[in-house]
Amino acid sequence: MFDVNKIRQDFWMLQGKTNEGKPLIYLDNGATTLKPNCVIEMINDYYKKFTSNIQRSDYQLAYQVDEAYQKAREVVADFINCQSREVVFTYGATHGLNQVAYGYGLKNLSKNDEILITVAEHASNTLPWYRLAQITGAKVKFIPLDDKGRLTLENVKKMLNEKVKIVSIAHVTNVLGYCSDIKEISKAVHEVGGILVVDGAQSVPHIKTDVKDLDCDFLVFSGHKMCGPTAIGVMYGKYHLLEKMEPLMLGGGMNSRFDASFNVLLKEAPHKFEAGTPNIEAVLGLKAAIQYLQAIGMDNITRYEVQLRKYAISEMKKLDNVIIYNSDADVGIISFNIIDKDKILFGHDVSTYLSKHGLCLRSGNHCAKNLWQHLGTDSTVRCALYFYNTKQEIDKLIEVLKTTTLENCIDAVI
Amino acid sequence: MDSVKDNPILKREIIMDHYQNPRNYNLVDDNNYRQIHMYLDSCFDDIYLQVLINHDIIEDVRFDGVACAIATASTSIMTEIVKGCSIRQADKIIQNYFDMLNQKDYDEKLLKEAIVFDTLGRQANRIKCATIGWKGLKKLIDKNKNDKE
Ligand SMILES: Cc1ncc(COP(=O)(O)O)c(C=O)c1O
Numbered sequence: 114m115f116d117v118n119k120i121r122q123d124f125w126m127l128q129g130k131t132n133e134g135k136p137l138i139y140l141d142n143g144a145t146t147l148k149p150n151c152v153i154e155m156i157n158d159y160y161k162k163f164t165s166n167i168q169r170s171d172y173q174l175a176y177q178v179d180e181a182y183q184k185a186r187e188v189v190a191d192f193i194n195c196q197s198r199e200v201v202f203t204y205g206a207t208h209g210l211n212q213v214a215y216g217y218g219l220k221n222l223s224k225n226d227e228i229l230i231t232v233a234e235h236a237s238n239t240l241p242w243y244r245l246a247q248i249t250g251a252k253v254k255f256i257p258l259d260d261k262g263r264l265t266l267e268n269v270k271k272m273l274n275e276k277v278k279i280v281s282i283a284h285v286t287n288v289l290g291y292c293s294d295i296k297e298i299s300k301a302v303h304e305v306g307g308i309l310v311v312d313g314a315q316s317v318p319h320i321k322t323d324v325k326d327l328d329c330d331f332l333v334f335s336g337h338k339m340c341g342p343t344a345i346g347v348m349y350g351k352y353h354l355l356e357k358m359e360p361l362m363l364g365g366g367m368n369s370r371f372d373a374s375f376n377v378l379l380k381e382a383p384h385k386f387e388a389g390t391p392n393i394e395a396v397l398g399l400k401a402a403i404q405y406l407q408a409i410g411m412d413n414i415t416r417y418e419v420q421l422r423k424y425a426i427s428e429m430k431k432l433d434n435v436i437i438y439n440s441d442a443d444v445g446i447i448s449f450n451i452i453d454k455d456k457i458l459f460g461h462d463v464s465t466y467l468s469k470h471g472l473c474l475r476s477g478n479h480c481a482k483n484l485w486q487h488l489g490t491d492s493t494v495r496c497a498l499y500f501y502n503t504k505q506e507i508d509k510l511i512e513v514l515k516t517t518t519l520e521n522c523i524d525a526v527i
Numbered sequence: 528m529d530s531v532k533d534n535p536i537l538k539r540e541i542i543m544d545h546y547q548n549p550r551n552y553n554l555v556d557d558n559n560y561r562q563i564h565m566y567l568d569s570c571f572d573d574i575y576l577q578v579l580i581n582h583d584i585i586e587d588v589r590f591d592g593v594a595c596a597i598a599t600a601s602t603s604i605m606t607e608i609v610k611g612c613s614i615r616q617a618d619k620i621i622q623n624y625f626d627m628l629n630q631k632d633y634d635e636k637l638l639k640e641a642i643v644f645d646t647l648g649r650q651a652n653r654i655k656c657a658t659i660g661w662k663g664l665k666k667l668i669d670k671n672k673n674d675k676e
Contacts, residue, residue, distance in 0.1 A: 454547075458596075459594070459595035459596060460571070460595075461571070461572075461595045461653075461656065462595045462596045462597070465650070465652070465653060477569075477571050478571055491571060491593050492571050519543060519546070519596065520539060520543065522596060523539050523542050523543060523546075523596055523597075524535065524539055525650075526597055526647055526650045526653050527535065527538050527539065527542070527643065527644065527646055527647060
């Protein structure tokens with residue numbers, strides 16, 4: 114049984130914490146999520162009880178940590194349904210996308226090849242491709258979105274041709290929260306001989322992800338958006354692709370042998386991608402986070418979020434000062450603006466006012482600077498839900514949105 | 528200006544007025560003006576500022592752009608205050624404005640309507656908005672000095 118009140122007990126941040134003196138209502142889960150106590154305790158335990166480096170078996174303690182680290186890989190593999198050797202630990206989705214762009218792209222792309230993305234992509238799924246194109250002479254092209262900002266299979270197909278080597282898209286976009294049909298898209302991309310890279314930063318935390326079923330070639334995501342620590346993420350890659358791919362960074366832990374004649378023998382994937390001492394506490398924390406999400410059940414999480422979002426949308430629609438840009442999106446992201454005196458209030462003015470009431474929402478362009486022409490506004494306020502948010506919190510948001518006027522926004526700062 | 532300082536409603540009205548009807552708004556196409564583009568990565572404020580300096584006197588200041596109420600109003604108020612000032616005076620006014628926001632001692636008389644932001648310094652996350660235009664002017668003035676030396 115999904116019991117949100119019981120779940121909230123698992124989070125220290127939800128035990129009477131305040132923002133500007135008001136009970137904290139955290140609705141910025143697209144940026145990062147709160148951490149359950151079990152994750153925090155796991156990190157503490159690493160430092161309190163079993164600090165040591167990995168990849169050494171000289172003494173018992175180090176062996177234990179190494180075991181725990183490798184076990185984390187298995188937990189991730191089980192979570193997204195792949196082999197554990199296909200799980201590469203990264204510093205986050207950004208790192209994963211850069212690793213794919215340079216590790217795979219530099220080797221496999223040449224002049225006049227095409228890379229397809231959309232204007233709804235996050236900066237980290239845009240800029241590495243720009244640079245890759247600059248270096249290789251390949252071209253970045255944008256798959257058009259429909260008038261709602263959604264990516265359709267039909268539009269993907271229109272852009273596909275044998276020059277397309279890489280298609281890189283978000284499973285769920287971070288401003289609009291639309292979920293793309295990855296399974297069908299990957300079929301189409303493979304038909305022309307390209308590979309499909311999926312940015313799962315906003316999907317993996319919210320919906321059950323099965324890379325076998327999706328048949329994507331790479332999937333990246335970040336731990337901190339799914340109850341895990343910051344600066345830890347995962348790059349999944351089909352093993353035969355990982356084998357052919359170059360690591361971004363070289364150093365300790367990723368090589369088997371090297372000598373003074375410049376002979377270097379790298380370890381096999383995934384280890385060749387993990388140079389240097391990794392973020393061990395965070396790998397262990399991510400493992401705890403995944404186990405926590407699995408215990409609740411990803412399907413329960415999705416179902417609850419969809420319900421809560423429906424409720425929020427229906428309540429927001431009753432207000433005549435709110436414009437919603439993605440009423441029919443698939444997961445818990447709501448992008449909106451407030452109108453007062455026939456003018457859209459600037460997002461930052463709105464979020465400062467909301468903060469006075471304990472509400473944490475982010476305003477701005479949410480790192481998707483290419484999207485705004487499409488939406489016809491410069492920025493939005495984003496309410497991003499997670500499974501620990503409640504109807505009561507939505508009610509509070511609605512109550513405060515009703516009173517969001519230019520006057521009140523200004524009073525909030527002076 | 529004591530009456531403004533203690534009158535939140537009047538303060539708000541002044542800010543709203545400058546936000547809704549910004550002064551010295553719109554740029555001019557004139558090479559005698561120096562221009563600077565100021566933007567905040569954190570919240571999307573994005574303005575262009577122009578200044579015309581003649582014999583060390585600020586003859587005109589103009590701005591344009593997309594910005595929040597605080598950034599727009601604070602820049603609009605600034606343009607009115609410094610227009611006609613000498614560069615030295617303007618420097619002093621800018622310094623006093625920054626001192627006010629940093630909650631240090633400052634000379635109220637120099638700041639005229641900008642006094643509406645006297646308590647904004649308590650809202651640390653909005654200081655950047657309230658200073659974007661002012662920092663732009665400071666940069667333009669400094670550049671003018673350097674070019675002359
Ligand atoms: C869709 C999407 N991709 C990538 C990222 C980047 O994630 P990180 O900053 O954790 O690397 C984000 C984070 O906001 C995101 O929303």
